[in-house]
Amino acid sequence: MINEEFWRGKKVFLTGHTGFKGSWLSLWLRRMGAEVRGYSLAPPTDPSLYRQAGLHAHLGTGEEDVRDLERLCAAMSEFRPDVVMHLAAQSLVRESYDRPVETFETNVLGTLHVLEAMRRLESVCAGVIVTSDKCYENKEWLWAYREDEPMGGHDPYSSSKGCAELVTSAYRQSFFGKNGGGDLRVASARAGNVIGGGDWATDRLVPDAMRAFLAGETLTLRFPGAVRPWQHVLEPLAGYLMLAERLHTNDGGYCEAWNFGPDETEARTVGWIAGRLKDLWGDGAGVSTGSGAQPHEAHFLKVDSSKARSRMGWRPQLTLDAALDWTVRWYRALQSGSDMREVTEAQIGEFTQLAS
Numbered sequence: 584m585i586n587e588e589f590w591r592g593k594k595v596f597l598t599g600h601t602g603f604k605g606s607w608l609s610l611w612l613r614r615m616g617a618e619v620r621g622y623s624l625a626p627p628t629d630p631s632l633y634r635q636a637g638l639h640a641h642l643g644t645g646e647e648d649v650r651d652l653e654r655l656c657a658a659m660s661e662f663r664p665d666v667v668m669h670l671a672a673q674s675l676v677r678e679s680y681d682r683p684v685e686t687f688e689t690n691v692l693g694t695l696h697v698l699e700a701m702r703r704l705e706s707v708c709a710g711v712i713v714t715s716d717k718c719y720e721n722k723e724w725l726w727a728y729r730e731d732e733p734m735g736g737h738d739p740y741s742s743s744k745g746c747a748e749l750v751t752s753a754y755r756q757s758f759f760g761k762n763g764g765g766d767l768r769v770a771s772a773r774a775g776n777v778i779g780g781g782d783w784a785t786d787r788l789v790p791d792a793m794r795a796f797l798a799g800e801t802l803t804l805r806f807p808g809a810v811r812p813w814q815h816v817l818e819p820l821a822g823y824l825m826l827a828e829r830l831h832t833n834d835g836g837y838c839e840a841w842n843f844g845p846d847e848t849e850a851r852t853v854g855w856i857a858g859r860l861k862d863l864w865g866d867g868a869g870v871s872t873g874s875g876a877q878p879h880e881a882h883f884l885k886v887d888s889s890k891a892r893s894r895m896g897w898r899p900q901l902t903l904d905a906a907l908d909w910t911v912r913w914y915r916a917l918q919s920g921s922d923m924r925e926v927t928e929a930q931i932g933e934f935t936q937l938a939s
Contacts, residue, residue: 584897584935584939585825585828586828587615589831590612590615591617592616594662594665594666595617595618595619596622596664596668597619597620598649598669598670598671600619600670601624601627601633601638601645602623602627602670602672603632603783603784604820605621605633606631606632606633607820608668608820610636611824613641614928620658620662620664622647622655624645625644625646631781632781635917635923636923636924636927649669649689649694649697650688650689652699655700656703659703660705663706665709666827667711668710668713669713671689673686674740677786678786687742690746694712702758702759707767708767709767709769709827709831710767710830711771711823711827712747712770713772714751714773715744716776716844717736718745719735719745719884720733720734726885727812727886728842729842730890748773755769768830768838770837770840770841771840771841772819772843773841773843774818774819775819775884776788776811776812777818778815779817779909779930780913780917780930781923788853788856789856792857792870795868796864796866797914801870801871802860802869804871804872805873807852807854807872808854809853810851811884812849812885813856813903814843814845814899814906815905815906815909817934818845818900819843821897825896841890841895842887842890842891843888843891844885844887849899851903854872857870860910860911863911864911900938909930913927
């Protein structure tokens with residue numbers, strides 16, 4: 584599934600390395616022997632997986648902003664990466680209503696800056712630009728969205744991710760790969776709602792649940808009927824790694840957009856997920872439904888990952904039940920005072936064994 588030998592000694596420029604997904608990816612890359620150059624602001628939450636896993640001791644505290652083009656270009660040029668993985672983002676729908684300008688600046692201008700920094704490189708490089716399943720123009724269809732569906736977005740976050748995809752497509756066709764005539768190869772990656780240990784974001788179901796249960800409080804749901812393509816964080820990260828490998832070693836045939844989502848049968852409502860988390864946690868954990876008006880969020884959204892399955896051999900390794908169990912076990916380990924770097928790396932090791 585993933586060629587660990589490929590990553591040994593590879594220089595990886597990783598934006599957003601202090602975030603939830605970025606921290607898991609940093610640990611995985613370092614575990615395989617890659618040299619990681621992180622580029623990010625400080626961790627967006629306190630607590631954070633980045634600090635709980637001790638990554639700040641190796642990759643710095645994070646004081647770099649993708650909105651600063653010249654500093655980003657200088658850092659990437661100095662590092663001369665083999666692979667660029669762009670994860671830096673404002674990643675919350677509800678926060679995008681409160682900070683729409685910052686959301687567009689980070690998600691659109693930040694993506695443009697990463698692509699421009701790559702364009703100015705003098706070395707061959709492969710880049711994976713991570714956006715979101717919410718980049719699609721959501722028509723509340725019952726079927727899953729494929730990579731060639733129109734971009735869109737009702738809320739500022741979703742719209743910004745659709746814009747980031749359009750920027751990536753323009754740079755790919757103008758400057759990179761076979762279409763643009765350059766040596767750099769770029770693809771975009773879209774994943775659904777990821778879960779896993781170490782997520783502390785606000786207004787996100789699983790971390791909201793874990794915070795409530797750790798504190799002995801009741802979890803309150805906003806949209807219990809919303810359907811999402813839930814998956815463990817290691818699933819799309821495996822897809823990003825496989826995609827980067829193929830971009831680096833292939834003739835450009837992978838310079839496209841790619842979905843990485845769970846089986847359609849694994850799509851569940853927010854209420855179902857909350858109830859399963861409550862059962863797995865035990866100890867009298869409670870769930871209720873809130874009242875009052877809420878900002879718009881899509882109620883039904885699934886992505887079709889058949890292209891990644893057929894052309895790359897990528898497929899989910901964990902059932903949704905297993906992903907939820909792994910997540911609860913991570914937070915229970917934190918509660919018991921375990922070394923969270925060891926716990927996180929153990930789950931990465933277990934996942935790679937399943938995938939081998």
